[in-house]
Ligand SMILES: Nc1nc2c(c(=O)[nH]1)N=C([C@H](O)[C@H](O)COP(=O)(O)OP(=O)(O)OP(=O)(O)O)CN2
């Protein structure tokens with residue numbers, strides 16, 4: 001039997017302000033405002049090594065918290081690559097920072113649970 005492929009996921013949260021400079025002024029997108037965010041990072045692979053895991057979730061947790069911590073209680077627009085801080089671009093931001101550390105990174109999900117919004121990005 002071929003070795004099964006697993007997908008492990010870790011979540012973190014952060015709160016930040018943003019505005020969408022090219023968004024709809026009528027909908028308030030161009031005004032500075034804030035959200036609470038959740039980010040989930042998933043890593044796919046075989047369970048291997050003496051312990052039998054894809055990767056240590058503690059390592060994924062530490063890396064995810066580091067990146068989320070850079071954004072927490074800040075203005076997203078000030079970060080490189082987030083001049084237009086949509087959920088989509090936040091997914092790209094996390095993927096770019098985590099892929100070098102976790103080659104098996106398979107998915108990033110960034111959501112705003114309080115308003116029922118979620119964006120998933122499949123990482124190649
Ligand atoms: N595809 C996307 N569409 C929108 C995004 C996005 O990231 N990707 N982002 C926004 C704005 O950030 C907007 O502030 C999102 O919040 P919204 O849906 O407007 O809800 P509110 O925070 O304003 O809360 P309400 O109670 O609904 O007013 C828009 N679109």
Ligand SMILES: [Zn+2]
Nearest residue numbers: 018033034035
């Ligand atoms: Zn917003």
